[in-house]
Amino acid sequence: MKSNRLKTAEPYPGISTNHSCVYFLLLSILFFIFPGPAFGIRLVNVKHLFDITGKLNAPSDVAVSADGLVYVVDGVNNQIKVFDRNGKSVSSFGRQGSGNGEFRSPLGIDIDRAGNIYIADSGNHRLQIFNRWGNYSAQIKIPPNNKKPADPTDVAVDDSRNRCYIVDNDNHHILVYDLATFKLLNTYGSPGTDKRAFRYPFFITLNKEKYLYIVDVINTRVQVLNPEGLFVAFVGGWGVEKGEFFRPKGVAVDKQGRVFVSDSYMGVIQVFDSNGNFFAVVGDPAKKAVKKFQTPVGIFIDKEMRLYVVEMFANKVSVYSIEK
DSSP states (O other): OHHHHHSOSSSSTTSOGGGHHHHHHHHHHHHHHSOSBOTTOOEEEEEEEEEEOTTOSSOOEEEEOTTOOEEEEETTTTEEEEEOTTSOEEEEEOOBSSSTTOBSSEEEEEEOTTOOEEEEEGGGTEEEEEOTTSOEEEEEEOOOBTTBOOOEEEEEEETTTTEEEEEETTTTEEEEEETTTOOEEEEEOEESSSTTEESSEEEEEEOTTOOEEEEETTTTEEEEEOTTSOEEEEEOOBSSSTTOBSSEEEEEEOTTOOEEEEETTTTEEEEEOTTSOEEEEEEETTTTEEOOOSSEEEEEEOTTOEEEEEEGGGTEEEEEEEOO
């Protein structure tokens, strides 16, 4: 399952080759909805600062620590690579394997206020925790669900409650763990399309009130839950018009409460207000057009309002300042 999500023989994962013509029809529709010049589309403009490369191979996610270090999940290389705030390589940790500090297809990352690093080690069915210097600290082994192996794809840490939320992609739910005891506290969701139901949830983030924003990939939406797992709202839905997604992957919330969502196949990042209403599309001020990305997946917004975009098949993280 993991290798299929990262690299696939199909030209457009989730669409059979017999239906490729449908995809191109959707792209042609998208051309008129998200054209080059932004005719009638509000833009949240971003200014390109630099790119992070560092021999990345299909990176998936990114997070920035309180002191400005940039951590990139380099999944195919089974490493976490660390860069300074200007994109210069600082260090790396991890290698392929199943021992402490080793990875098999890691995907998601989060960092707590103390600088501890949490990695969704998908292929090893666990969450690994490292200190701020990349030294192994602990792990949470995630048990199978009805004999189906756990598939952790992302993690979000709530320091205020000393808990973390782990996305179990293949089992279509969110696991809540106590970070003091590493005991399972609760499970949110089940397979399906209704409220509090998921089909292959992928990445997750928290807003300042610690509400959960979960990318529900096959349901083509972001689902919002409160910290206790109660349904709050849906953001987006299936389609190629403004406010709709084809394959959402990454999500980030800025300090204004705006929700940024990357669409990996359409190559755009849409922005929604704090109530989940479509607000704008990330734009290029020089071209006065919608900004296009190459397979955007994990995204992150730091305290300086910098937007970090993992462009998986471009093997880079592009970094932008968000204009006011």
